[in-house]
Structures are given as structure tokens and as C-alpha cells.
Amino acid sequence: MTTAFAAVSLSLAASALHADDYPSKAIDYIIPYNPGGESDVTARFQEKFWSDVTGQDVVISYKPGAGGATAWSQLGGFDADGYTIMNVNFPHAILQPSIKDVGYQTGDVTPVYVFHYTPDAIVVRADSPYQTLQDLINFATENPGALTFGGSGTNSANHLAAVRFGQMADVKVTYVPFGGSAPAMAAVLGGQIGAGMTYTTQGVKAGDQVRVLAIATEERLDIFPDVPTFKELGFDYVAGAYRGVTVPAGTPDDVRNALSVVIAQINDIPEFQAQMQENGYVLVDVPNSEMGAWIAERQADYASGIETLKGN
Template identity: 50%
Template sequence: MAAALLFSTTLQAQESQFPERDVQYIIPFGPGGESDISARLQQKYFQQITGNQLIIQYMAGGGGAVGWSQLNEMDGDGYTIMGTNLPHIILQPMQQGAGYQTEDIKNFIFFHYSPDALLVTNDSPYKTLDDFIAAAKKTPGAVTVSGSGTYSANDIANQRFEALADITTTYIPFKGTGASVAALLGDQVQAEWGYTTTAANHSDKMRPLAVATDERHPLFPDVPTFKELGYDMTGGAYRGIAVPRSTPDDVTRELSEIFSDINANPEFRKSMEALGFVLIDEDVDQVEDFLAEQQRQYQRVAERMDAGQ
């Protein structure tokens, strides 16, 4: 009798393990971007931890809005997860036609960010951030900077820094980081709001004047942070993962723990940091407060942007 009870308990424990099969990981952008790169680096460690695969699929459109607007229509069994991005999921719903609200998205972790960086070409006359600021103050609006589209993380970074440094530049939005980089390297603009990841990919051609991290980035030990130069600015493009709202809380928590374990893996961390990312671990218990703080920051910038229109 005791043996039968033990067998039954063991069987129930085995049956309740999650995940029991592969998990579909939807990236709401096209292949090749930083969200895709991150997911592919996570695949190996997900399999090591769970014995199952992360199957990456794409649902591009609307800067992620196509995927996020459909997330809650998907099965809430834990076997469908979707990448999420900030500031996208906060700023998009502030505009009409996003198809979803920020609170519709059940995030269970934010695991890293691409720190904002003000970039110039290696031969730029701006050797320091002070040089850039001085030029912008001398002739307001004359200094041109490229970045991804309006209301993107790059646009937000530009707005935040203009307010902190009391300068005015001309921000020119492009369709994606690649086009923004091309504009800088082609001398169409004088600087670019990009990321440490961008600088890492193009270190032979461009350099950051400052980075939006709390401490100097290990890839750029000679580049100061905005903070140490007197500008209280950290952040960038944050990446997380969400599930449909119908997903049970215990399953959501299990997913959060799995991806937190991935984030803690020294080999994974080394790979991510070598690409220019900064890892964070805002798990299921911290996501709500983390998003609330980001919402406050983005709201202030959005109001400034609207006032300037």
C-alpha cells in the first residue's frame, strides 16, 4: 500500500512538471534584430534546464504591436510566450490604433537592456560629450542626430538628454537601427542615438561619447557614463517576455524562474555582455514595480514631446 502511494505521488509530481514539451517563443519583429539574437542565445540554456526546445517564430508588424495585440488570443497554457520591449509597450498604447493596452501584457521577466549611447564617427570633431553640447548650444537645432522612428527608445533618449543638457538638436528618425547607422556613417547626420550594442558592432567606424549605464560598460572602459558627467540618465531598449493573461500564475512563475536561471548562467552572461547588453533580473515579483517606474519616466518624456509639437 505504501509503495503504491509512493508510486502515485511520484507519478503526479512527474505529470505536473513544466514544461513537458517544447515552448513556442514568438518574437514580434523580423529575424536578425536584437530581440531575435537574445532569444537564440537563450535557446541553448532553456534546453539545458528543461530538456525541451524553445521554438522561435516571428510575428512582425507595427513595431511589435501586431504581435502584442494578438497575445491574449493565444493559448494560455505556458507553451506560448512572446518577447516584449520597452519603451514600445508603454508608448504605443499612448497613441491611437495600437490594438492593446500596457496592462493587457502579462510580463513575467525583463532580462536585459541595450544601453542608450550617443555615437559619433571615429573622425568626428566631437571628442567629448561637452564638445557635442557646446555645438548644440552655439546654434540650436543645427546639430543633427539620427535614430529609430518617433517614440522609439532612441527618440526618448534624445528627448531626455535635451531636457537634461538644456539643448536643442534636430532628431531625424529612420526605419530601424541599420538605417540610422548608415545615416551616421554616410555623413548625413553628425551623431546618432544608438546603443552600446551598436557601438560594439561598428567599433572600427564609430565611438560613443557617453553611455546610459550606472557604471562604465566593460566593453568601453574609457567611455564615461552620462551620470558621471552630471546627467542623471540610465536606460535604453529593455527586453522581456510575456504570456497570455489566461496563463495560470504557477506556470507563469515557473517560466520566470527558468529565464532567471538562464540569466544567472555565467556563460550566458559573458556572451550577452560581449555583445554590449546589460543584464537585469526583473522577475515575476518585480515586474509590476519595474514597469510602473518606467511608465512614470516615459510619461514625462511623452508629455514633453507632445508639448513640442
């Protein structure tokens, strides 16, 4: 055996041992938002099953600010050993650095798994005159800029969705940003804005107080059997806020792959699936091995919307 071959063999063996041993202690799981939002809710759903899958616990903490940018810009300062992980949200982690300096670049974020998305949904108050999406489009066509869409944040998934809807329907709408999904929905219910560009999860929470006009999924959801998809209505649109788990750059590939397997196993638990689906989430499975191609696809998909946001 040559010296070089022996060195490579020892390196591979050490890597395998590292992966087999992971995780060997509790993991810190940072949420880059305030408690109570979709990122926190889904992490709490995962928390219940983490020890069943790994034998170790996760410790959830919060580092809110700037729509996630505060935490993501600090990601590189943590040890790259797989024991500090962070929730990551797309399109936010693509939009933010594409539009202005937020202290990080998309390439600085190293996701290992994307496990769900909250589909975009257009909602109105239950007593709204808009019975269908076409009613809303007709109003926006006849009254350019008069239709107000409330959503969570600026340069966010909701903001991008409002822009893309305007492009698809060839209408001018006015997007009104709020400090989160909850205050945006409160404005819808209070009649301060005409409609909410929000998520299916918010439609579930609001219940019969709202009418959901359309959802951005491939097929209708069991929780909204009477709500059409955008596709059914003639718009080739499947989108929302995709959430996953990221680690500091430089985390070894074997650890990233091991963490990817853990999240996949949690996604495969029927009880976890039921919790997610009952609350309006749609499960997806994008593992570490496919992450680069998936992010490139998202960047291409968001490109026209990003250009519009830059001009606002």
C-alpha cells in the same frame, strides 16, 4: 475536512502539479521584430540554453510590424497556457499605447521576466569634430535644432532617449527616425546625420568606425573602458531598451512563476552572461513577482518624455 477546504486543497494541489510539470513540451517563442535585431539576437542566445534548463526546446518565429505593436496586439489571441511566449520591449510597450491607438494597452501585456537592457549610447563617426559629449552639447546650444540624432523608429526607445537628452542638456535636437538600428548607424557612418542616439550594442558592432561619447549605465562597461557614463558627466541618466518575455493575459500564476524561474536560470549561466556582455548587453533580473512595481516605476520615469512626444 470541510467541502470548501477540500476544494481549495485540491485546487492548490492541481496548481502545484501544473507548475512542476511545466514545460512538458516545446515552447513557441515569438519575436515581434524582423530577424537580426537585438530582440532576435538575445532570444537566440537564450535558445542555446533552454533545453539544458528545461529539457524542452523553444521554436523561434517572427511577427514584425509597427515597432512590435502588431504582435503585442495579437497576444491575447494565443492560448494562455505558457506554451506561447513573446519577446517584449520597454519603453515601446509603454510609449506606443500612451501616445496613440495601437490596438493594445500596456496592461494587456503580461511580462513574466525582464532579463536585460541595451543601454542608450550617443555615437558619432570616428572622424567627427565632437571629441566629447560636451563638444556635442556646445554645438547644439549654439545651433538650436541643427544637431540631427538618428535612431530606430518613432515613439521608440531611441526617440524617447533623444527627447530626454534634450531635456537634460537643455538643448534642441532634431530626431530623425529610421527603420531600425542598422540603417540609423549606416546614416551616421555615411555622414547623413550628426550623431546616433542608439545602443551600446551598435557601438560594439561599428567598432573603430565610431566614437562613443557616453553610455547610460550605472558604471563603465568592460567593453568600453574609456567611455564615460552619463552619470560621470553630470546627468542622472541610466536607461535603454529593456527586453523580457511576456505571455497572454490569463496565464496561470504558477505557470508564469515557473517560466520566470526558467529565464532566471538562463540568466545565471556564465556562458550566457559572457555572450551578452561581450555584445554590449547588460543583464538585469526582474522576476514575475516584481513586475507590476517595475512597470509602474518605468511609467513614472517616462512620463515627461511621453508628454513631449505627444506634442510632436
